Amino acid sequence: MKKSICHLPLKLLHNAVIARSATTKQSRKKFLDSAVKPRNDGSRLLRCARNDGLIKFLILFLFSFLFIPISVQAANVVNVYNWSGYIPEKVLQLFTKQTGITVNYSTFDSNQELYAKLKASPNAGYDVIVPSANFVTKMRDQHMLQPLDKSKIPNLKNLNPWLMNRSFDPHNRYSIPYLWGTTAIIINTKYYPHVDITSWQQLWNKKFRDQLLLLNSAREVFAVALKSLGYSLNDTNPQHLRQAYQKLIKLLPNIKLFNGEASQTIFMDEDAMIGIILNGDAYLAQQQNPNLRYIFPREGVNIWIDNIAIPKNAPHLKNAYRFINFLLQPKIAKMIALDMHYSSPNLAAIRLMPKNIRDNHILYPTKAELKHSEFQRDVGAANHLYQHYWALLKING
Amino acid sequence: MNSDRLFTRFAIGINAAWLTLFALVPIILILIVSFLKPDPNFFVLMHFSPRSYLTLINPIYLKVFARSLLLALITAGCCLCIGYPFAFILAQLKTRFKPLLLLLVIIPFWTSSLLRSYAMVILLEAHGILNSFLLRWHIISQPLHLLYTNTAVLIGLVYCLLPFMILPLYANIEKLDLRLIEAARDLGASHLQAFGKVIIPLTLPGIISGTVLVLLPAMTLFYIPDLLGGAKSLLLGNLIQMQFLYTGNWPQGSAVSIALTVLMSLLLLLYLRLIPKAQRSQPL
Structure with a gap:
């Protein structure tokens, strides 16, 4: 995220989101610090306030929060917009641990929601999105996605060729299978x-x-x-x-x-x-x-296939590719598929799975x-x- | 005092700004969009067109309106049947527990009604609490399949909206002068006559305000039919959501919203007309 001016309550909210999604110890600590600090200031100030004007003072005090601009440190992040509950928390933590990149994970409940959001605000700041196949075509045709640079995704070789190069996205120019x-x-x-x-x-x-x-x-x-x-x-x-x-x-x-x-x-x-x-x-x-x-x-x-794609105007392109390539690692893909209970497009990942899963006809x-x-x-x-x-x-x- | 005036202005100003920004502006936007042309790729085309309103007369939309209204009316009827005796007994009680009993009516409001609807699912499902209880006591031998039926929707709506009926009724009945009933009885009226000719007319304001308060939300609480009725039939709320999210026809969705707002305003207007000003000053 670029160095930006933002209001204190927004920062608290922002930190709360980080603490919830990618619960690293540092971000949690940062969240607690920033949440506690103003409260201390507040109680000190409150003691100064006269009793009769207490309510008035409180209201004005609360509103003053809206107008304190503070700067947020530029951070190394990737903004992921995915279906709710569609990735194990642990995968996000592992990614942050390995790369030092913080994952801002937001969720949607339907393709329509994802589409409407990106259409209404093309600069929403998302780096990685997960649309279903029909929406890949729709968004591609409306120039909402950017072509993928395959050289930055070496783990692509792990994927099942049967699920690749399908008519919804020939040669997987804009998308790669996530789960199917x-x-x-x-x-x-x-x-x-x-x-x-x-x-x-x-x-x-x-x-x-x-x-x-x-x-x-x-x-x-x-x-x-x-x-x-x-x-x-x-x-x-x-x-x-x-x-x-x-x-x-x-x-x-x-x-x-x-x-x-x-x-x-x-x-x-x-x-x-x-x-x-x-x-x-x-x-x-x-x-x-x-x-x-x-x-x-x-x-x-x-x-059906849900696919990983990068929207136009993604602000952290480099991190987006690192995240995508990370998701295609056999171990990580296995973790995702076993946790989500859908079928993995990752052949190398399937080979790592227990036999009863590999032989299950519902999944494979x-x-x-x-x-x-x-x-x-x-x-x-x-x-x-x-x-x-x-x-x-x-x-x- | 100068600072007091300043504070008053500040407080009013903040409220006015808030309402303008988050209530008035969105409504104006909806109104504008409802008169534009739909466009699948860019949501709306900047061309004036009253078409969205003309489609509202389409029997399909009228059917949804009628269905929502019917469901709301049945709900209001059920709430009245359950709420009236309850409010009457509560108002006549002479015990120090009365405030506590009133509090019990209000307590459900402390939890989100969406959450309570999910709780109803757990109560009504085939392996749910109600069925295990009835099976345990051998009242039924097969689990009742209540969930995802119209009965379940009605139970959910009545449960959610009952306090809206009880509270205005209670406020009204509490002011009822019991001596009037005695007078009616002395003059030879039967119990039923006293009820029909004295009690009902005197509590009519309560009945009407309760009914209006139940009718309005019952038309739009779309998540209850969705959760408990199985999303089988479309209500007004679902129709609006569908137009915005799935069909991508924003003008149509806006037109339905505006129509609903107008309908509700008319109902409120009716309420103001039916109840004389003097009786309206009850705490609602």
């Missing part, structure tokens, strides 16, 4: 012992009335309908989208809820018995509730299981149609 996964069907075999699910089509079965959990995302839900109709889940044909919408209207009586963030617990606690789920959540839910089964339907599933499916599966891509102008039908669906719900 699938979205498929989960079913509770205790409640449905004799149901053998092999196709998306079976979700429309009347016996699942008011039972389904679908993800709260337009693309994921439309993927179910498009796939069952035999279309691509990246379809942009308005006619096909209309058909998919009509098909989903017929699915409404079976839908119990839309949920993205808590689906793991909901299946684990048996508040829903069947639905669609991200593989990482399915893995965790199954660890707690062995009745759950994760199924790849024969029409193919949605493969076979080629046969992924037959007909597709990578989710940006649908460009058709995105508007997806959102339009999605809103219509919710209104009808």
Whole structure:
């Protein structure tokens, strides 16, 4: 961060953020020092204040904080903007320990949030961001990302070639995979012992009335309908989208809820018995509730990739590359994948994992299981149609 | 005293500046945006267009408005049915615990309502507290699947908004002159007649202010239907959020917000009209 003038309360806040995110001892100490100091000054001043004007004095005193400019030391930092809870704290600490670079870690909850933030303030100061594949395309097309200098990321060689050079970002010019996964069907075999699910089509079965959990995302839900109709889940044909919408209207009586963030617990606690789920959540839910089964339907599933990218105007480019290369180290990538319970794109990291994880079909499916599966891509102008039908669906719900 | 005047000006000035900066300016911005054209890449185009307001008449939007209003009305009805007897009994109590009982009504406000909604999830879920209790005492044999139903939404809304109904009712009923009821009974009115012809009209201001206070938030507490109802049906709050974050249609989102603000102002206006000035001075 450049040497800048900032107000005292802001500095306290800033330090609090650092102390929370990258809890190094020094930054914590700095935080405590700066937090304690004004309080001491305050109590000394308070004793001087006359009793009758105490309240007035207090108010004026508090406001005076707003106008004390103090300078913040220029620091060696990297500003990372990632999904909330999408990196182990330990990885950030290790990076700071090895390089002396402080990580300012901020989080978002959806690609849309990330996009809106960067669009509204292109100089927000982020150095590393983690958009999903479709948003890589979208942001690339709007010149919000900068091309990556591969020579600064030697650890790129560790990555799975199957996940590289995909159509959402040819030659990985702007992005490299961080974690990937699938979205498929989960079913509770205790409640449905004799149901053998092999196709998306079976979700429309009347016996699942008011039972389904679908993800709260337009693309994921439309993927179910498009796939069952035999279309691509990246379809942009308005006619096909209309058909998919009509098909989903017929699915409404079976839908119990839309949920993205808590689906793991909901299946684990048996508040829903069947639905669609991200593989990482399915893995965790199954660890707690062995009745759950994760199924790849024969029409193919949605493969998603979250990618590391550098936004235009990133202020700490050198640190950004060091951070990215650090994330691709086998040991670090392994730590991330094991902690987040998603699939690692890092082959060297997978080799370091315990056998039961490497052989787990939820996390590392076979080629046969992924037959007909597709990578989710940006649908460009058709995105508007997806959102339009999605809103219509919710209104009808 | 000079310093006192200075302080008064300072205090008022700070408040006015704060409200201008963080309430008035954003509302004006929303109003301006609602009259612009949407643009998927740059949020808005600087062209005047009333289209966002014309789309509001679209049956789709009317349906969401109607659904939000219906849910709010049912919630207000339930709150009234539960809150009225409670407020009545509380107001008539002659015990030194009365302030304590009133405090108990207010205590839930000390915790964020979002947090309390998450707590409701734990209460209502299939392996939750309510179900384990009912199963333990053999009242049911299969867990009730309450969570993610309309019942759960209603329970959540009524729970969250009940104090808003009780407090104005209590303030009103406490002032009720019990001798009027005695007089009605002496003149031959039955219990039911006394209630319908004396008590209800006299406590009407409380009923109306309580209802308005419940109606307004019930229209917009979108996280309760999201958390407890499973995000299945769109309410006004969700509609606005969706327009801004997902569809990228800021003018439309702004227009819905403005429409909601106007609707609420109308409800408040109705409240001011229905209740005579003299009765309005109760602490709300």
